[in-house]
Amino acid sequence: MKTEISLRDYLATRRSIPAFQMGEPGPDKATVEAMLTLASRVPDHGKLAPWRFIVYRGDDRARISAELARMAIAAKPDLSDEMIKVENARLTRTPVVVAVISTAAPHAKVPEWEQVLSAGAVCLNLVMAANAHGFSSNWLTEWYAFDEKAYPLLGIAPGEKVAGFIHIGTAQVPPTERPRPDLSEIVTWVGGQD
Known part of the structure; x- marks a missing residue:
């Protein structure tokens, strides 16, 4: 039975699970569509929707990964x-993904x-939407997010950019906490603190 928690409690304890520490089960198509619906509810000046989604599921993930591996080896033949x-x-x-x-x-x-910030907001909303549906998630940008030679393989058009790859699955290990910035180091008050 899923336990409901408040948004405040969720945000106070939210943690990403590394992608390699997730596994099955994953969300079905209807659940992914529900997540994407929630993810798209972000600030969007001008109602431009300056972002889109590409969903990778099933056997195509292995085919694309193998091609990415070939590209990585071609770029670095001494890859371990x-x-x-x-x-x-x-x-x-x-x-x-x-x-x-x-x-x-x-x-x-x-x-x-x-518009770029709106795409970043979509990434965070998708992370939270996955968690709200009982799944774990991780927002990654790895080398192929920035290598335009990989874009045709990934279904990315010329002129587009990757805001993130959101990996979604079920945690295989419990989340661990990490250090967070101290507010005194990142907050500037203008006009007083009370």
Whole structure:
């Protein structure tokens, strides 16, 4: 039985699970669509929806991962056996991977930077939507997020950018806490603190 927690409690304890520490079960198509519906409810100046999703599921994840491995080996022929295994599993570490693609472009009224931020908000919303549906998630950008030679393989069009790959599955280990920044180091008060 799933326990409901408040949004405040969730945000106070939210943690990403490393992709390689997730496994089956993953969300089915209807659940992924429900997550994407929630993820798309973000601030979006001008209602441009300057982002889109690519969902990787099933056997195609292994095929794409193998191609990414070939690209990685071609770029670094001395890649260790351990790293070759990592490359061959890029999209198979979790049952579902969703690419959030930024389609930000110059606009007469909406700065491109705001469009990029909207895509980042989609990534975080998707992480939270996956968690709200009882799954674990991790927002990653790895080398192939920035290598345009990999874009055709991944279904990314020229001029688009990867805001993140959201890996979704079931945690195989409990989450652990990590150090967080001290507010005194990251907050500037203007006009007083009371």
